[in-house]
Amino acid sequence: MTTTLSGLIRLTAAQMAVKLRAGEITSVELTQAHLDRIAAVDSTLNAFLHVSAEEALQTAAEVDAIRAAGGTDAEALHRLAGVPIAVKDLIVTKGQPTTAGSKMLEGWMSPYDATVVQKLREARLPILGKTNLDEFAMGSSTEHSAFCVTRNPWDTSRIPGGSGGGSAAAVAAFEAPLALGTDTGGSIRQPGAVTGTVGTKPTYGSVSRYGAIAMASSLDQIGPVARTVEDAALLHELIGGYDPKDSTSLHQEVPAFSTHAAAHDVTGLRIGVIKQLQGEGYQTGVLARFQESLEALRAAGAQIVDVDCPSFDYALGAYYLIMPSEASSNLARYDGVRYGSRVLPEEGPLTMERVMGATRAAGFGEEVKRRIILGTYALSAGYYDAYYGSAQKIRTLIQRDFDAAFEAADVLISPTAPTVAFPLGAKLDDPLAMYLNDVATIPANLAGVPGISVPGGLSEGLPVGIQFLAPSKQDARVYHAGGALEKLLNDDSGVPLWAQVPEVEEAAQ
Template identity: 75%
Template sequence: MNANELIRSSASAMAAKLAAGEITSVELVQAHLDRIGAVDGGDSGVHAFLHVNTEEALAVAADVDARRAACEQLHELAGVPIAVKDLIVTRGQPTTAGSKILEGWMSPYDATVVKKLRAARMPILGKTNLDEFAMGSSTEHSAYGPTRNPWDLDRIPGGSGGGSAAAVAAFEAPLALGTDTGGSIRQPGAVTGTVGVKPTYGAVSRYGAIAMASSLDQIGPVSRTVLDSALLQEVIGGHDPQDSTSLTDASTGLAAAARLGNVKGMKIGVIKELHGEGYQGGVENRFNESLELLRGAGAEIVEVSCPNFGYALGAYYLIMPSEASSNLAKFDGVRFGMRTLPTEGPLTIERVMGATRAAGFGDEVKRRIILGTYALSAGYYDAYYGSAQKVRTLIQRDFAAAFEQVDVLISPTAPTTAFKLGEKLSDPLAMYLNDVATIPANLAGVPGLTLPGGLADEDGLPVGIQLLAPAREDARLYRVGAVLESLLEAQWGGPILDQAPPLAELVQTHAAKEANS
C-alpha cells in the first residue's frame, strides 16, 4: 500500500493493519507528516495546523512499534496518529487558543483527554487552527490566519474547529479532537464532509480545555467514519474527578453500537423547525434523501415540533458571551497572557490590563466580551441573561417532549454549504445564523452527531446530516449514524471524500492564482 492509499484509510482500518503487522506506526505517522508538508503550509495551503509535533509524534510511533514487536498488549488505536485543537492544553507544545494574547504559551500540564491519548499511545501530530478562543463559525477569526476548506481553498472550513475538520478532510490526520460550544465540531464537519460528534455534556472531561462558555463547552471527536468517532470517544470519555461536571454514568458500548447495523423499528423524528424555509435547496434535497434511506431500512419517520428552538439562537448569544466575558477575564497581562504596557499616562495595573487586552484580543472576542459584560451588568441581568436561561429551560423541555415520541432526532447540520472566505466577516449576525441547527443541543446538553449527507446540487460541496439523542444515549447516535452512513455510501459508491477535487492540484492552482493577483 502506497502512502496516498494509506492516509486515505479509516482510523479503524489503520489500526487493523498495525495490529496485523502490515505497516508500522512510524510509516503511518511519517506519511501524515509528509501530507501536512505537501498541502498545509504557505499562503495557499489548507493551514489546518498551527504547530506540527514532528519529533514527539515519531518518537511515540517508534515506541509503539517496539512494544508491538515485543508482543505487548496495546490499545486498539495505539500507533494511530491524531491532531488536537489548539484550545486543548498539551504539555510540550504551544497552546494559543488562536489568539495573540497566548502566542507561544506552553502549558505545564496535559488536559485529561490528552493524558488519555498518551495512555493509549496515539501519536499527536500537532495543534490545529481555530477561531480565536473558539469564537466564530468560519476559522477566519484566528489571529494566525484562516484555515481553508480542502474542497475549495477559497471557502471556509467552518468554525470554530475548522482546523481539526480540515485536517481530517485533507487526509493530514485520520482523527482529531475538537470542542463544541454551539456547533464548533458539527458545523465544520458538515461543510468539510467529515464526521463530528458533540458528546453528552459531561461525558468527556473538559479539564484542560480553555473555557469559553463553561455550561456549553464539550470536547469531542472528529473523523472520517462514524465508527472511528465511536472508537475515539471511548478513548477520551469517562468520569474525571478534576471536572466537577463530569458524569459518572456516561454512555458506553459506543463502537459496538456503531457495528450493529440495524435501525428497524426505531422512530426517527424530523424537527419541523430545523429544515425547509431558509435552508439551501441542495441541503434540503440531501436531507430528504437521507430520510427515505432510513425509512427504507425499516425506521419510522415522524415529524415533531420543538417550538422554542426558534429562540435558541438569541438565548445562546446571551448565555455564551456572558460566560465568555467571565472566563476570559483572567487573560489580562497579570495572571495569564502577553503583557503590553500603555504608551502614555501612569503605569497602573488597570492601564496595563487595558493595553494588553486591547492589543491581544481580536475584534470578535472583544465584541462578545462587551456583549456578555453588558448582559451581566446591574439592571440588565434579569432582562437579558436571566431571560435567556428561562428560554434554555424551555428548549430542554422541547427535547424531553420530543424524545418521549422518538428515539433520535434528525435535521440538516447547517443551513448552507461552505461560503466563501470573507463573505460574511462584515455581517456578524449572518455568521451567527450558521449555528441555528446546532445550538439547541448545547443548550440542552444532549449529544449530537453530524455525518456527510452528500453534495449539494448547486455547488457540489458537502452537506451534513445531524442526529440528536437524549442525554447519556450517545450509543444511539452511533447506531443510527453508522447505518445512515452505510446507506449513503452505497448510494454514492464510496465515501464522500473520494469525490473531493485532488487537493495537491488545488494548492498549486491557488498558489498560481495568488501569484498572478
C-alpha cells in the same frame, strides 16, 4: 485498497489500526506519511498552527518497539495505539504551544496536559500537532484566528466551518485520520457538515473538559472528529469517562460506541423530524439531501415522525446571550498579570488597570471583543434579568421541548447547517449572518444532549451534513443512527463521501 506509503493516509483509522496490529505497517511509517502530507498541503490549507513531528515520531517508534517485542505489553496496547491524531489548539498540551488562536496566548506553553490529551498519550496515539481555530473558539468559519485563515479542502476559496475548522480540514484533507475538537454551539458538527467529515458532540459532562480553555463553561464540550462514524466512536470510547478534575464530569461507564455504530438495522427506530430546523433559510440543495436521507432511512425500516419544538425558534437569541455572558467572565483572567501576553501602555502611569487595558486591547481580536462587550452588558446591573435571566428561561423551555420530543422519537434528525460552505470573507462584515450558521446545532448545547453530524451527500459539489440528536447520556443512539445512514448512503453511491474530496493543490512557493 493500497497500502503504499502515500496510500496509508487514505485508510480509515479503524483500517489503520488493523494493519498496525497485523504488522503490515508500522506506526513510524504511518505517522511519517501524515507528516509528509502536512508538509505538502498545509501551506495551502492552514489547518495546523503547530506541527510536532519529533514527538509524534518518538511515540510511533515506542509503539512499534512494544509490538515488535510481543508479550503482554503488546497485547495491552490500545486498539488505536500508533494511529496519529491532531488536537484543536484550545486543548492544553504539555510540550506544545497552546494559543487558542489568539495573540493573547501566542507562544504559551502549558505546564500540564488536558485529561483527554493525557488519555491519548496513555493510549500511545502520536500527536501530530495543534489545529487552527477561531480565536477562543468564537466564530463559525475559522476566519477569526489571529494567525491564519483555514481553507476547505473541497474548495480552498471557501470556509471549513468553525470554530474547529482546522481539525475538520486536517481530517478531510488526509493530514490526520483523527482529531479532537470542542463544541460550544456546533463547532465540531458544523465544520463536519461543510467538510464532509463526521463530528460528535458528546453528552455534556461525559468527556472531561479539564484542560479545555473555557469560553462558555456550561456549553463547551470536547469531542471526536473523524472520517467515518466507526472512527468517531472509537475515539469517543477512548476519551470518555469520569474525571475527578472536572466538577461537571458524569459518573458514567463508557459504552462500546463502535458496536452501536456497526448496528445498521434501523427497523422500527423512531426518527423525529424537527419542524423548526428546516424550511426558510435552508438552501434548496441542503433540504434535498436531507429529504433523500429521510427516504433512505424510511426505506430501511425506520419510522419517520414529525416533532414540534417551538422554543427552538428562540435558541439562537438565547445562546448569543448566555455564551457571551459566560465568555466575558471566563476571559477576565487574561489581564496581562498572571500569564499570557503583557502589553505596557505607551504613555501615562504604569498602573495595573492601564496594563490590563493595553494588554486586552492588543491581545483580543474584534470578534472576541464584541462578545465580551455583549456579555458584560447582559450581566450588568439593571439588565441581568431582562437579558441573561430571560435567556436561561428559554434554555429551560428548550430542554422541555427535547424531553417531549424524545417521548415520541428515539432520535431526532435535521440538517446540520443551513448552507454548504460559503466563500471566504462572505460574512465577515455581517456578524448576525455568521451567527445563523449555528441555528441547527445550538439547541443541543443549550440542553446538553449528544449530537452527531454525518455526511449526507453533495450540493453544488460541496458536502451537506445530516445531524442526529439523542437524549442525554444516550450517545450510543446517535452512533447507531449515524452509522446506519452512513452505510445506506455509501451503499447507494458506492464511494464514501470522504473519499471524493478533490486533491489539494500545493501552494506556490
